[in-house]
Amino acid sequence: MTLSLPPSPHRFSEVECEAVYRAIAERRDMRHFLPDPVDPEVLQRLLWAAHQAPSVGYMQPWRFLRITDRALRQAIHCLVEEERQATARALGERGEEFLRLKVEGILEAAELFVVALAPGRERHVFGRRTLPEMDVASLACAIQNLWLAARAEGLGMGWVSLFDPQRLADLLRMPEGAKPLAVLCLGHVASFYPRPMLEEAHWASRRPPAEVFAENFWPLGVPGWEEDRGLASSR
Numbered sequence: 001m002t003l004s005l006p007p008s009p010h011r012f013s014e015v016e017c018e019a020v021y022r023a024i025a026e027r028r029d030m031r032h033f034l035p036d037p038v039d040p041e042v043l044q045r046l047l048w049a050a051h052q053a054p055s056v057g058y059m060q061p062w063r064f065l066r067i068t069d070r071a072l073r074q075a076i077h078c079l080v081e082e083e084r085q086a087t088a089r090a091l092g093e094r095g096e097e098f099l100r101l102k103v104e105g106i107l108e109a110a111e112l113f114v115v116a117l118a119p120g121r122e123r124h125v126f127g128r129r130t131l132p133e134m135d136v137a138s139l140a141c142a143i144q145n146l147w148l149a150a151r152a153e154g155l156g157m158g159w160v161s162l163f164d165p166q167r168l169a170d171l172l173r174m175p176e177g178a179k180p181l182a183v184l185c186l187g188h189v190a191s192f193y194p195r196p197m198l199e200e201a202h203w204a205s206r207r208p209p210a211e212v213f214a215e216n217f218w219p220l221g222v223p224g225w226e227e228d229r230g231l232a233s234s235r
């Protein structure tokens with residue numbers, strides 16, 4: 001993307017702007033990692049970035065557990081593997097194709113985090129009275145911050161959501177009401193995939209703009225705006 005920006009006192013410099021767009025364009029969900037350790041100072045910066053995320057009513061529902069115990073990491077991997085097999089069965093005719101995809105790098109990544117929603121979220125009604133799922137949206141914002149910052153630091157990250165949340169919560173001794181939503185694999189990579197890996201594997205492709213952007217009213221009869229029949233949208 002090339003930028004030509006009119007001057008504004010509020011705008012970042014052209015170089016800074018380009019860096020932001022570059023991080024967005026080149027962030028990838030990574031599943032292949034090198035074993036090299038992550039510099040602790042870089043890790044601190046990444047976690048700082050995550051914690052700067054916006055959140056509904058400023059509730060900051062995210063809780064990050066850094067997994068350093070090898071046996072725990074192995075147990076998390078087992079949970080994910082079980083769910084991977086269950087997902088393949090649920091996918092029916094695309095099950096075999098799904099099993100050929102690499103969907104996590106839990107045992108290889110230098111760092112592993114589990115991100116969970118904190119308990120007691122029902123007390124937060126600001127912005128959630130009619131939309132309680134805004135806690136999930138807020139947690140996702142924190143992960144996206146971390147993801148983009150990691151890319152800027154040259155580190156890869158992968159979000160794994162193939163697990164039974166209650167079993168992962170039990171494994172990590174979470175209290176009632178806490179709910180894990182992400183296993184994050186983070187670390188150095190040999191190179192970043194040039195395109196989403198699911199695109200490379202012909203599992204799905206990015207929807208064209210007309211399928212996701214419209215004006216005023218919900219467009220009728222336009223592909224992408226009709227009922228999403230799951231994988232039917234994949235090409």
Ligand SMILES: Cc1cc2nc3c(=O)[nH]c(=O)nc-3n(C[C@H](O)[C@H](O)[C@H](O)COP(=O)(O)O)c2cc1C
Nearest residue numbers: 027028029102103104159160161162195196197198
């Ligand atoms: C909420 C969420 C959950 C995801 N869960 C998984 C997962 O369990 N396994 C996996 O391989 N990728 C997972 N991904 C990554 C997506 O497959 C990936 O973002 C998508 O294919 C687009 O690729 P990109 O992130 O490289 O642009 C997840 C992404 C999100 C946002």
